[in-house]
Amino acid sequence: MSQAVLFDTPGPRARRNILVANVIGGVVAAGIVGLVLWKLGQEGQLAAGRWTSLFTGSAWMNFFLPGLQNTIVAALYSVVLAVVFGLVFGLGRLAPLAPVRWLAGMVVEFFRAVPVLIMMVALYIGLGAFGVVSPRDVPLVSVVVALTLYNGSIIAELVRSGVFGLPKGQREAAAAIGMTHGKSLRLVELPQALIAMLPSLVSQFVVILKDSALGYIITFNEFLQLSRQFGGGNGNMLQALIVCAVVFILINWLLTRAAALVARRLSRRTSGRTQPRLVNAGAAGAAGTPAT
């Protein structure tokens, strides 16, 4: 529903009221911001020295950029592996064979329900105890596997709902020209479902990037961890955390914009719906039942 129909176009009096409310609201907001800044100033948190060291070559070359790189590497691994996981189990849930559907459903529901942090911590300690991977890769592998299992199960749901979301006519047309269930899925439905889910995939990237910040708890040298290390060494922990938050917001905002752009571009190429999912609450479950 477009917003314009929810209310009448404001008349002169309403416009005046809005203006007055805006001025009052603005003054109140400015007051709160001022109070916070004053308090931070009192605590010496606004002193120039606490901020300038954040914008030196050494800070970025030795701390922020390597951290960002590790975050992005972990996220890329997770995205690729989660797509593979999602395709396998998403198609599993569409399989004609009931036991396969049942098994895939169990796996997906299980990994959707377990908190990422619980998986990360268990993997971090467990992988080492069993010696399956080279010890120095344990933190990276734990982060990637935890993110893959969780986001993979979300993507499996996307695949399934993507195929369900196609107009029935597509399947019927495929059947009409003599395609089997598998052929119809492979040649007609899946390609369109994949394109329809591409924007959601991009916004899943946001979830993965955010959740990778949990890696600091298990000694993975990602962006948050190295930001904290820098802040710890230079007496500006709070400022380093703020830089960290701003960088995360910027990257994720750009990704969200990209998802919207992709959605608009691709809507012509599929009969599925390409809206990026509205809800993706980070370190936890979303998707499944698409918003209707």
Next chain:
Amino acid sequence: MNLFEQVSFLFSSYNIPAAFWVNIQLTFWAAIGALLVGTVLGLMRVSPVPSLQWLGTAYVTVFRNTPLTVLMLLAVLGVWSQLKITFAQDFATNFFIYACVVLAIYHAAFVCEAVRSGINTVPLGQAEAARAIGLPFLPAARLVLLPQAFRGAIAPLGNVLIALIKNTTVAAAASVAVETSSVMRGMIEANSNMVILIFMIFALGYVILVVPVGVVTTSLSRKLAVTR
């Protein structure tokens, strides 16, 4: 030790239900807060006032894109330590409340989007009819839009609730040390020969908490869907 002995050993040496109870309490308070703030934000985003729309959008952009971990750390190091906002003299209570507030603020952004998606399910004609009988924005929202929007938003709201249940583990970053992920960590470190068992206990605990929420919200959303 056989499996049964191991399980009873773990349950007798550690208070696992108490750890889950902390997460359930966090979920309860944060869910109420997130629902209230999120609904207000959702209304702001569809309201006639441009500045309110802008504020709602800014809120969602900021809090949806920041890792929850970073928010938790900023709450302790920035808000509690610098701005000195204290909810209780007792540290344990204070940080529990902080964790609830941060969880509520973070998930409010997702509740807002869920409410908005719910409003999107209400057909144009409903709003036009409300306007036609002379209802201004707020009464129209309260009497016509929101009752239908919440029905349409049940499934996405259920998803936010599931997310919230699982995200309570991140409260560990805000000095809440008695919740599940911290307790599980301590248990695994002390009994590293039972890693898989301990993980399965906690994982199944979450499955038991989360799966019913999914089932209930899905069936509710079907049952309450406005027939059109």
Next chain:
Amino acid sequence: MRNVRSIFAVAAVAALGLSACTTDAGNDAATEDEGTGTSTSTATADGADCSGGDGTLRIGIKFDQPGLGFQDGSTYTGFDVDVATYVACELGYGADAIEWVSAPSANRETMLENGQVDMIFATYSITDARKEVVDFAGPYFVAGQDLLVREDDDSIDGPESLNGKNLCSVTGSTSAQKVKDTLASEVQLLEQPGYADCVTVLEAGQVDAVTTDDIILAGLAATPANSGKFKVVGAPFSEENYGVGLPKGSDMCEDINTAITAMIDDGSWEEAVTSNTEGTGYTPNADLNPPTPAACA
């Protein structure tokens, strides 16, 4: 449709390729930031020939404790780093064969157990509880638990005066445990992931003291960012024997003890203590230092 599918295939292949090459770059960088950076060691025996070991030695240190283990840009400094460098050399690993890995207090046992590091020099107190899961060589230093307070705070002169005060320590450290066991009824304890977090909270006044070992506190108080803001109370109330953390069943304990003894005998130990505590006003307890490494288990 075929067209569409090929686009998707190309995108998928591109994503894989992209991740593959970025990952390589990432691993290089990871090596770099985990610290093949050379340490500015003053303690390595002059002209010593550090050869004989194969591959690299991964040593866990703190990255955030000035004067002990600290990442200063791309280099690593501190007493722990100097001792580790000396010992590594004696074991046959030169400075460029050492890989420094950050070992936060709460993760030290796990890092040894799962093999992320070969040994740990991270203000790691030898305790009976820890001996059950890891082995120790050393001790190579004896410190004492003390309190760090704000410069203008005269109300605290030892653990007895902490009644009704708020205290901060680091998760997983012995100090936190000791406070919980003996002082918990009278003080409120805040546990944070690192000492820098504690210092931030102390500066803001939300806690009244930070507790851990005196040498750590002295280093924290003396960094340029904190100078003039804090003071160490100077009434240590425990004995903390810093050992070299090793995986359970390690065969390196004897060699490390020999190296530590050699370092103490040839004066490098003294030199490392002096150069790393210079300007902090800290002097180690002379009755207990330098310690004699205990017999290996």
